[in-house]
Each structure stands twice: as C-alpha cells, then as structure tokens.
Amino acid sequence: METDSRLTLVIVGNGMVSYKFCERLVENGATAQFHVVVFGEERVPAYDRVHLTEFFGSDDTEDLLLAPETWYTENGIELHLGTSVESIDREQRIIHTSSDLYIEYDKLVFATGSYPFVPSIDGTNLPGVFVYRTIDDLRDIEDYSRNAKSVAAIGGGLLGLEVTRALEISREEGGIEAHIVHRSSHLMSRQLNPDAAAVLQNKVEEMDIRVHLNKQTTHITAEGKTRVLHFTDGSLLPVEMVVISAGVRPRDELARACNLICSVDGGIEINDELQTSDTDIYAIGECASHKGKFYGLVSPGYKMAEVLAKNLTAVEKQNEKRLQRFEGGDVSTTLKLMGVDVAVFGEYRSEDAHITFANSDVYRQLAYRNGKCVGATVVGIWREMGKVQQAVAANRRIWFWNSWRFRRKGKLWREQSMQGVQNWSEDTVICNCTGVKRGELSHACTTGCRTVAALSETTGAATVCGMCVPLLEELIIGMPTVSERYEDNPPLQYSWRGLFGASLVGLFLVLLTYFSRPIPFSATAQNLHHVIDALWRDNFWKQVTGYTLLGLSAGALILSLRKRWKWLPFGDFGIWRLIHALIGIGTLVFLVAHTGFRLGNNLNQILMMSFLMLNLVGTLGGGITALSAKRGSTPLHRWQNWLIRVHTVLFWPLPVLILFHIIAIYYF
Ligand SMILES: Cc1cc2nc3c(=O)[nH]c(=O)nc-3n(C[C@H](O)[C@H](O)[C@H](O)COP(=O)(O)OP(=O)(O)OC[C@H]3O[C@@H](n4cnc5c(N)ncnc54)[C@H](O)[C@@H]3O)c2cc1C
Structure with missing residues (x-):
C-alpha cells in the first residue's frame, strides 16, 4: 500500500485569513508537499466577515462564503467544520480536537482570529444582550430584534455603527429605536479626530440613530422585556436589546495553554517570518502579535498569509530563495460606514502640519511633513480619494497652489490635471x-x-x-481591451507594426554606422564616387547635412515634449510616436551623409557615440514598446519605461556637445 510521504500541515481556524492562506498554498503548489488539514470551529467554511452586516435580513448566506466546501476537497485540502482544536501537545506534535481526533503534525499554523471583548460588568449574560462577530451572532441578533422596539450598541466603533444601522434598516417599517453608547468624547475615537468624528456623528444622527458620548456602562439590569444600561454618571438608558461592540481581543487561549509566548496585551508573539516561539508553529491574522502589535484589520492578515505560504513552499522545495519577511501591516482603514466613506491613511495622526477642509457634510484633512503628504483623514465623499491615497503612499509633494485650492474648495488638483x-x-x-x-x-x-x-x-x-x-x-x-486596442482599432494596429518596423530599421542603421568602415574619399575626380564624397569633403554640403540633422533632432525632441504636455490634444499619441521613430531614422540617414561612417576624434567622437547611444536605446525602447502594446505584457512594459527613461537621460548632453561641435567648426 502506498503511504503518504507528505508532511502534515495543520491549520487551526478557518476564517478569512486561513482561507487566503489555503488559496495561496494551492497557488504555490504546496499541496504536493503538504497534507493540509484545516479545523474550523464554525459550522460553515470561511466567509467574508467584513461584509457580514450586508446579510442582515437575508436568508441566503451562501454568497458570503469565500469558497464552497467542495473547493477544499477539489484542491486536496482536508477541512473539518464545526470542530475546534482543544489542545496541542508540542512535544509529541499532536493535536486533539473536539471530535476526539488525534492528529500528528509537522507544521502548525494558528489562524484563530479574535473574539469580541465583553467588559466585565454585570448583566452581559442576560437574554437580549449579544456580541457580534459570526454568522450565528447575526442570526441571533436578527431573531431577537423581531420583537424588540429599541436597541443600544455599546461601543461607537466600526461594529457598533454597522450593527445599529443594519437593525435600523431591516426594521424600517416596524421601526426600531437605535442608540449608540460610547465611553469617549467622540465616535471612532481610535481612528478619527474630534472634528472628523463630529461630521460622522452628524451623518449618523441624520439616520435617526441617537449617539450618547462620554457614557461608561457600569452594569445592565433586566426589568421584564427591558434591559437597562446604567452609566457612571448615574443616568440610565432603557432599551429592549443590547449589542456589545467594544472591540476585539486575539484568540490566543490555545497557544497560551501549550506555553507559546504571548504578548501581555494579547496575541501570539511572532517574528518577521511569522514563527512563534516554537519554530514549527506559526500564527497569522488577528490572533498574532507582531512587534507587540495585533491588527484588527483583514489586510495585514492577508499579507501574513501571503508571506507564510511563500516561505513554507520555498523552504520545503529547499529553494535557495531567501525567506520573505512580514515587516508590519498597513493600518490605513477605508470603510463604508452606514453608506458614509470613512478613511484614514498613512500617518494620519502625525503631529506635523495639517491642512483641513470641512463642512457639515465632509471632513478632509491632509498631514504633511517637509512639504510632503504623509497622511489623510476623510469622512464623506471625496472624488480625489484614490489619488490622495497614492500621494500619501508615495509621500508626494503638496505645492502651495495645491494647498491653496484645497483650503478654498476641498480639492487638491484641477479636474483636468486629475490623471x-x-x-x-x-x-x-x-x-x-x-x-x-x-x-x-x-x-x-x-x-x-x-x-x-x-x-x-x-x-x-x-x-x-x-x-x-x-x-x-x-x-x-479608461483601459481598452486587447481586441479594442489592437484588432478593432486599425490606426493603433498600424502604429505598433509601424513602430516595430521603424525600430528595426533604426537599430540596423545604428549598428551599420558603428561597425562600418569609413567610406574612403575618391582617388579620381572623374567618377560618380567623387560626386558623392562631396558630402563630407565640401563645406557647403557638410553644412546642409549637418543643419538638416540638427533640424530633425529638434523635431524629434519637440514630438517627445508633446507627450509631456497632455493638454495638447492633437492627434493620436501612437501616431506621433511612430513619427518620432521615423524622424529618428531620418537623423541616422543624415548622420551617415554627414560623416561617411567616420566616428571622428576627441569631441566629435564623444558627440558621435552619444548620438549613436541615444538612437540605440531609442530603437530598443521603440521595439519593446511595440511588443508590449501588442501583448499587453507587464514585464515588457517595465522594460519599456526603463529604456525610455535612459533614452531621455542620454539626450541631455547632446545640445551642449552639438554647440561645441558647431563653434569648433567655425572657429577652426
Ligand atoms: C461585522 C464586521 C465588519 C468588519 N469590517 C471590517 C472592515 O471593513 N475592514 C477590515 O479590515 N476588517 C473588518 N473586520 C475585521 C475582519 O473581519 C477581520 O480582520 C478578519 O476576519 C480576521 O481574519 P482571521 O482569519 O484572522 O480571523 P477570523 O475571520 O475571526 O477567523 C478565525 C476563525 O478561527 C476559528 N477558531 C478560533 N479558535 C479555533 C480553534 N481552537 N479551533 C478551530 N477553529 C478556531 C474561529 O471560530 C473563526 O472562524 C470586520 C469584522 C466584523 C465582525
């Protein structure tokens, strides 16, 4: 009987990050080396928790699944649902599950996520008091809310806002009175500053949700159907149901039980390679603590999943490739809260300079350092959001005219300049x-x-x-399809072929000029050769070819500048690029006419070599551009950009060299 020689990789938890990890393992072909076994405590396979609230009032949560159960089987992954891992014997490398399975592992990955934090106050276990994290929580809240006339969310963060709005919408006809109770002085106090939060609060209140700030709940009591929230200031809030949304804590209880090192603030400690204090055990997603920090967002978890999947396959293939590192996740948050865009990017809490535009509808703040954009806070619609995000990521400069426009109109750029x-x-x-x-x-x-x-x-x-x-x-x-670009669009079809052909001819001329021997002067004045060699013997013809060459070079330059001036709307860029290439060929022909394949000495030689290099790189760039346009290939596109940059740099010394060349000719 054939035995399975693969190593066993056990994944504890089947949430969003666990699924992403499985997906990456499959993509990297890891199932050939690992027998992957996943245990998920919930009854359904991994689902999109981020969009859970959208399924309030919907019976069909199938659409929420990240992949059906069959996906795992089809990809050679053994999935156990409704089964939690109860204990881990690290010495024997065996796990024990709630279904009484004992499984040996070679590598183990924690992807156990978080649990909702419940403050230790009396009354949180009363009927009608809920937490909100899973599909089951959603169903329980929904069922209970059918007979409730009012609800309070404890916590004015993302979850509190989402759940109250969802209840409010789902019960719009019957009407449910919704309250948000928050202990800080403003909503989303971890992300937003008070002014930004005030705009958000304005929008929340417009939706008929009542916001109670600076309210710390001491306990909850039951009076018949009513649940009464008691606050430190002595005030009370009677409602019929309560959802506790006071943040999350990493699920590290299993890791603690098997003596893995965990952070004092919660979370299984990991290094940059996602390894825990046991080198065969890893942790990814919300359960992990990296450099003392745990991330309550999904994108850092996805990044961890990506890194670990690459590392595990690299190690097991005994590949020389260096291991990838997780060097921290982006805590930029972009949310659509109750239909309102709320986003914070980069160093939005920076103490450096800020510029702000705000009214009752929107709040936009940019943080900048040394004139460069380092962070942003946004509440409400901002058409420039994508570009701002890009500007923050690239630390782009904010010029005074940008900030001037921003202060007046809330926009950084002119419409036309929005690329x-x-x-x-x-x-x-x-x-x-x-x-x-x-x-x-x-x-x-x-x-x-x-x-x-x-x-x-x-x-x-x-x-x-x-x-x-x-x-x-x-x-x-903005992006034409391949067929739109290259099949249904004859001018561009013509342009890539033309550009490729012109580049080949140009390349041939460059090589010919460099490798050919100089055309000798005619020994006798009686033949055709003597007429031709007048080109590089006779001063008049030398000037004709020289100035034509100069004129053509200037023409090619002007065409390139046309590309930089995007507001010059004449004609198709592909056609102008082709003309640029044809002019390039013209310059090479006149170069031969001007020099007769003589490479020259001293300054002339430098000028000649610069000119040939410029054309060599230009023809290569043209050829790659044509191929990249034909195939839509990203690596070719990268080469194209690189060659065009070098082509531009090589042009810079030419005007000075040409000037010296002309002066030298007239002077001597
Ligand atoms: C309503 C809601 C809205 C959200 N919105 C956003 C948002 O807009 N943007 C954003 O970035 N993030 C958002 N989040 C947070 C996001 O969902 C989490 O960051 C993400 O789910 C983390 O993935 P994870 O795999 O680490 O944990 P989880 O998705 O929580 O998965 C962990 C899984 O492991 C299981 N498990 C735990 N212990 C065991 C065990 N011993 N054995 C077996 N299984 C176990 C758990 O039951 C769970 O199914 C939101 C969360 C909620 C609830």
Whole structure:
C-alpha cells in the first residue's frame, strides 16, 4: 500500500485569513508537499466577515462564503467544520480536537482570529444582550430584534455603527429605536479626530440613530422585556436589546495553554517570518502579535498569509530563495460606514502640519511633513480619494497652489490635471486592503475583465471594504481591451507594426554606422564616387547635412515634449510616436551623409557615440514598446519605461556637445 510521504500541515481556524492562506498554498503548489488539514470551529467554511452586516435580513448566506466546501476537497485540502482544536501537545506534535481526533503534525499554523471583548460588568449574560462577530451572532441578533422596539450598541466603533444601522434598516417599517453608547468624547475615537468624528456623528444622527458620548456602562439590569444600561454618571438608558461592540481581543487561549509566548496585551508573539516561539508553529491574522502589535484589520492578515505560504513552499522545495519577511501591516482603514466613506491613511495622526477642509457634510484633512503628504483623514465623499491615497503612499509633494485650492474648495488638483487611474504608475496600490496594484489590474482589464466583479474575482481587488470600486470602474472605462486596442482599432494596429518596423530599421542603421568602415574619399575626380564624397569633403554640403540633422533632432525632441504636455490634444499619441521613430531614422540617414561612417576624434567622437547611444536605446525602447502594446505584457512594459527613461537621460548632453561641435567648426 502506498503511504503518504507528505508532511502534515495543520491549520487551526478557518476564517478569512486561513482561507487566503489555503488559496495561496494551492497557488504555490504546496499541496504536493503538504497534507493540509484545516479545523474550523464554525459550522460553515470561511466567509467574508467584513461584509457580514450586508446579510442582515437575508436568508441566503451562501454568497458570503469565500469558497464552497467542495473547493477544499477539489484542491486536496482536508477541512473539518464545526470542530475546534482543544489542545496541542508540542512535544509529541499532536493535536486533539473536539471530535476526539488525534492528529500528528509537522507544521502548525494558528489562524484563530479574535473574539469580541465583553467588559466585565454585570448583566452581559442576560437574554437580549449579544456580541457580534459570526454568522450565528447575526442570526441571533436578527431573531431577537423581531420583537424588540429599541436597541443600544455599546461601543461607537466600526461594529457598533454597522450593527445599529443594519437593525435600523431591516426594521424600517416596524421601526426600531437605535442608540449608540460610547465611553469617549467622540465616535471612532481610535481612528478619527474630534472634528472628523463630529461630521460622522452628524451623518449618523441624520439616520435617526441617537449617539450618547462620554457614557461608561457600569452594569445592565433586566426589568421584564427591558434591559437597562446604567452609566457612571448615574443616568440610565432603557432599551429592549443590547449589542456589545467594544472591540476585539486575539484568540490566543490555545497557544497560551501549550506555553507559546504571548504578548501581555494579547496575541501570539511572532517574528518577521511569522514563527512563534516554537519554530514549527506559526500564527497569522488577528490572533498574532507582531512587534507587540495585533491588527484588527483583514489586510495585514492577508499579507501574513501571503508571506507564510511563500516561505513554507520555498523552504520545503529547499529553494535557495531567501525567506520573505512580514515587516508590519498597513493600518490605513477605508470603510463604508452606514453608506458614509470613512478613511484614514498613512500617518494620519502625525503631529506635523495639517491642512483641513470641512463642512457639515465632509471632513478632509491632509498631514504633511517637509512639504510632503504623509497622511489623510476623510469622512464623506471625496472624488480625489484614490489619488490622495497614492500621494500619501508615495509621500508626494503638496505645492502651495495645491494647498491653496484645497483650503478654498476641498480639492487638491484641477479636474483636468486629475490623471486617469490607467495612467498611474504600475506599482500604485489601488486596493489598499488586498494590496493589488494598478499594473495587475490593467493587465486583467486588457485581457478580458470588463466588470468590477470580474476584476475582483481575478485579482482579489475590492473584495474587502470596496472603497476602490470607483477606481476599478474608472480603470475599466479608461483601459481598452486587447481586441479594442489592437484588432478593432486599425490606426493603433498600424502604429505598433509601424513602430516595430521603424525600430528595426533604426537599430540596423545604428549598428551599420558603428561597425562600418569609413567610406574612403575618391582617388579620381572623374567618377560618380567623387560626386558623392562631396558630402563630407565640401563645406557647403557638410553644412546642409549637418543643419538638416540638427533640424530633425529638434523635431524629434519637440514630438517627445508633446507627450509631456497632455493638454495638447492633437492627434493620436501612437501616431506621433511612430513619427518620432521615423524622424529618428531620418537623423541616422543624415548622420551617415554627414560623416561617411567616420566616428571622428576627441569631441566629435564623444558627440558621435552619444548620438549613436541615444538612437540605440531609442530603437530598443521603440521595439519593446511595440511588443508590449501588442501583448499587453507587464514585464515588457517595465522594460519599456526603463529604456525610455535612459533614452531621455542620454539626450541631455547632446545640445551642449552639438554647440561645441558647431563653434569648433567655425572657429577652426
Ligand atoms: C461585522 C464586521 C465588519 C468588519 N469590517 C471590517 C472592515 O471593513 N475592514 C477590515 O479590515 N476588517 C473588518 N473586520 C475585521 C475582519 O473581519 C477581520 O480582520 C478578519 O476576519 C480576521 O481574519 P482571521 O482569519 O484572522 O480571523 P477570523 O475571520 O475571526 O477567523 C478565525 C476563525 O478561527 C476559528 N477558531 C478560533 N479558535 C479555533 C480553534 N481552537 N479551533 C478551530 N477553529 C478556531 C474561529 O471560530 C473563526 O472562524 C470586520 C469584522 C466584523 C465582525
């Protein structure tokens, strides 16, 4: 009988990060080396917890699943649902489950997430008092709310706001009175400053939700159907149900029980390679504490899953590749709270300079240091949000005219200067939550993903908070498909072929000029050769070819500048690029006419070599551009950008060299 020689990899927990980890393992072919066994305490496979609230009032939570149960089997993963891991014997490397299974492991990964924090006050275990984290919690809250006329959420953070709004909407007809009770002086106090929170509160109250700030609950009592919240200031709030949404804590109880080192603030301690204090045990997602910090957001967990999946496959393949490191997650938060955009990026709490634009509807604040954008806080719609996010990530400079416009109008850029997403650099992160970049999205776009849903499915973008959906929509509109670009569009079809052909001819001329021997002067004045060699013998013809060469070079330069001036709307850029390449060929022909393949000496030689290098890089850039346009290939596109940059740099010394060349000729 054949035995399974693979190592056993046990994953404890089947939540969002566990699923992402499984997905990456499958992509990396890890199931060939590992027998992957997953234990999930909940009855359903991993689901999209972030969008849980949208399923209030819906019977069908199938759509919430990140993948059906069959996905695991089809990909060779053994999934045990409704089964929790109860204990781990690290010495024997055996786990014991609630279904009384004992399984040996070689590697073990904790992905146990968090649990809702419940303050230790009396009354939290009364009927009608809930926490909110899972599908089961959602169903319990929903069922109970059918007979309730009022609800209070303890905690004015993300969950409290979401759950009250969901209840309010689902019961709009019958009407439910919704309250948010928050111990701080403003809502979302961990993310927002008081002014930003005031705008949010304004919007929340417009939705008929009552906000009670500076209220610390001491206990909850029951009076018949009523649950009474008692506050430290002696006031009371009678309601018919309560949802405790006072934050989360990492689920590290199992790790503590088997003596893994855990942080005093909660969370299983991990190093940059996601390893716990036991080198065969890892932790990812909300249960992990990295450098004393645990992340209550999904995107750092996804990053951890990605890193660990790569490392495990790299190690097991005995690959020389260096291990990836998790160096901290992005805590930028982009949420759609009750339909209101709320976002904080970068160092939004920075003590450095700020500029703010606010009214009762929106709050926009930019933090900057040394004139560069380092963070932002946003409440309400901001069309420039994507670009601001990009500016923060790249620490872009905020010029005085940007801040002047911002202070007056709440906009940083003129409408016309708002570059379309399709023109942003390929490395720009478009989906903050999943880290998907513009290049990947554009590639998916050109190869057939023409809806947000298709883009999301292919790349994973917009699967978390959804804040980047407008950017994806803009990208889809701005990016032609391969067929639109290269088949249904003859001018561009012509342009890539033409550009490729022109580049080949140019390359041939460059090599010919460099490798050919100089054309000798005619020995006799009686033949055709003597007429031709007048080109580099006769001063008049030398000036004609020289100035024509200069004129053509200037023409090529002006065409390149046209590319930088995007507001110059004449003609298709592909055609102008082709003309630029043809002029390049013209300069090479006149170079031969001017020099007769003589490379010259001293200054002339430097000028000649600069000119040939410029053309060599230009022709290579042209060829790659044409191929990249044909295939829509991202690596080619990267080469194209690089070569064009070098081509531009090589141009810089030419005007000075040409000037010296002309002066030297007239002087001597
Ligand atoms: C309503 C709601 C809205 C949210 N909105 C956002 C948002 O907009 N943006 C954002 O970034 N984040 C948001 N979050 C947080 C986000 O859902 C979490 O960051 C994410 O789910 C963390 O994934 P995880 O896999 O680490 O943990 P989880 O998804 O919690 O999964 C852990 C799983 O492990 C299981 N488990 C635990 N112990 C064991 C055991 N011993 N044996 C077997 N199984 C076990 C648990 O039952 C659970 O199913 C939201 C959360 C909620 C509840």
